[in-house]
Amino acid sequence: MELTKNMIMLNQHYDIKEDAIRAAGKLLVDNGCVEPDYVDAMLKRNEDVSTYIGNFIAIPHGTGEAKKYIKKTGISLIQIPKGVEFSEDKSSSKLATIVFGIAALNNEHLDVLSQIALFCNKVENVAKLADAQTEQEVIDLLKEVA
Amino acid sequence: MSQENIAVEQVTAKKKSSIKTKVQRFGTALSGMIMPNISAIIAWGFLTALFMVPGGWFPNSHIAELINPMLHYLLPLLIGYVGGRMVDDERGAVIGAIATTGVIVGAKVPMFLGAMIMGPFGGWCIKKFDQLFLDKIKAGFEMIYKNFSAGIIGMILAIIGQSIVNPLVVGGSNLAAKGVAWIISVHLLPLANIFIEPAKVLFLNNAVGNGILVPLGIQQAGQLGKSILFLLESNPGPGLGILLAFCLYGKGSSKSSAPGSVIIHFLGGVHEIYFPYILMKPVLIIPAILAGVSGTFTFQLLGAGLKAAASPGSIIAILLMTPKGGYVANISGVLIATVVSFVFSALILKHDKSMDDDLETKQEQVQQMKAEAKGLKTAASSAAFSDKINQIIFACDAGMGSSAMGASLLRDKLKKAGITNIPVTNVAVRDLKPEPNLLVVTQKELTDRAIEKTPDATHVSVGNFMNSPRYDEIVQMLQEDMSKSDLNETNSKVDKSVSALFSDIDFSRVHEVSFVCEPQNIGSTTMAANLFNSELKKVEINLVAKQVTLEEVQDSPEQLLITTISLEKKLRNQVSKAQIIAVDNLLNNEDLQKLILYLK
Missing domain, CATH: 3.40.50.2300 (Response regulator)
Structure with missing residues (x-):
């Protein structure tokens, strides 16, 4: 599987992380990857264990039990140039500029995720994603590492 | 029933090399394959006892069609599947089942023995193959590699099973049959049980019973009105004694499941139910043989015999087939076999040291766990650990996202550092399984749960999966390059020289x-x-x-x-x-x- 244009939303702005997660989830719903209930599971999972993974990246996804809401594997991308704070406490910042919504069946997503991980390991690369002006640019950037 | 699996792994983890532990390991491995499938054996046993034509309590030729396919295909495949899974999880399980198909096809006897060989062997093959090649696969090609490597290896193993292992097992069971036939021909009837009991435990009971004893018995009964040969294999005494001993002196799941097995075995006549108990503790074959020999000796002494084959070997079937006036002789033989088998089994189980071993391993584990927990707080680094680790697993809540990304990163780092012999995979925390020489990486929040699941493993806790300095530490430790100093230097030393x-x-x-x-x-x-x-x-x-x-x-x-x-x-x-x-x-x-x- 690969990232497609209709799974990408650029230049979004959110005040709270929940809205960002909902937006990433809604893209998954709109593209027929998950049922709306999955979005709630994404929110819950982020409350249990933060899905912020560092380098300005968050990868909200559902809990194991929520797999039943997944219809097909999909990854959505929300670009938030101004960032949204994923940290619970004020003293440390967990700002996310790129949010990947993930719905996965049978590990079909692992190759894409692996690409994302290798690419986003360098903060300069995340910066490129955060600055991308078109969906195609995002897709091309992530393809580079493949 | 997963207890047995865990037990196997714990034992492997300890790497003790004494013969005693090796035998124990072998026994646990065998029973590990059988125990999870007991329910399938019971399903088949009930079908046979109730509906077999002829001989069932409610003969029904339609339902009886289930009996043979279940015995010849379902049960061996399940055993092969579980056997493969013991070695290499789902992947090994599938290969194990494919390989088992090879030994099933064309065999006239139920291929339990073949399944117990091919299942773990298949799992072992794919595990070794993955160890050699998995980390060399380019990202994105893992799926295609996995499916095709397993498919091709499975095909080869099925052919090997069919052409090499199958004839060996068939030859083995023929040998047992010939041994029994020879003993009967030289009139040393009680000694026949020396062959019969081990053959039964390896699920060759039908080959021996229906293949040799019943045809010969029918001849004899035709002349004398009864035959002792019908009793040799169907005597429930040896199995009953062993099961009763387990009821009293067994431990864990073997003890708690024994009473139910007694009923299925003694009244239902499904002898298969007690074979796993012997496989679990192979030395129990000795009480079984002694009991078989003394039972048959008693039968011979008192002139016992049956009018026709008692199949299945239930006490009820035996009594139904007993000719008038033969009750005392037949019941005595069963009774004596039961007593002999019970006494010797009880002696073995009572003086069984492995119970203490279990306790010891438990205690060792607790200590290790404590040490691990301490090590966690200071730092994950210890000079001694690098040569122990041969597998790294990233665990996260769902096994979907973060752990997969972390695994990719560390895999990449290891590759760059020239370390290619250590596989890096990812799973959900709840799917973690204890394995020897394992390093588990988790997010802080999940580390406790991971330690619970895999107390023996080395645990590394990271704040975030994407850019943890721990990865470099792991790589360094694995390289046995302990010069950690340069790690800390990177961002702290900034000279204050005036910048233009x-x-x-x-x-x-x-x-x-x-x-x-x-x-x-x-x-x-x-x-x-x-x-x-x-x-x-x-x-x-x-x-x-x-x-x-x-x-x-x-x-x-x-x-x-x-x-x-x-x-x-x-x-x-x-x-x-x-x-x-x-x-x-x-x-x-x-x-x-x-x-x-x-x-x-």
């Missing part, structure tokens, strides 16, 4: 810092400002840098504007009071690190 960049900046008037960018770079600039802020926080400077676009810039003396060289000219034209620093790159810039020292 800042020479004309008056830091005393700076009260606000802004990162200036064009609208298309808001994202990266936000990130740069955020990183800058966290650096500021580290040295406890009470300033917060923010991101602004060119149009939003406020021109005031207390402003320090940071921007890129390409934007510097535009910005200087736009402002007159604010001070400006221009660098070639806002992210990860050394000059900006130095700037922090000046701001202090």
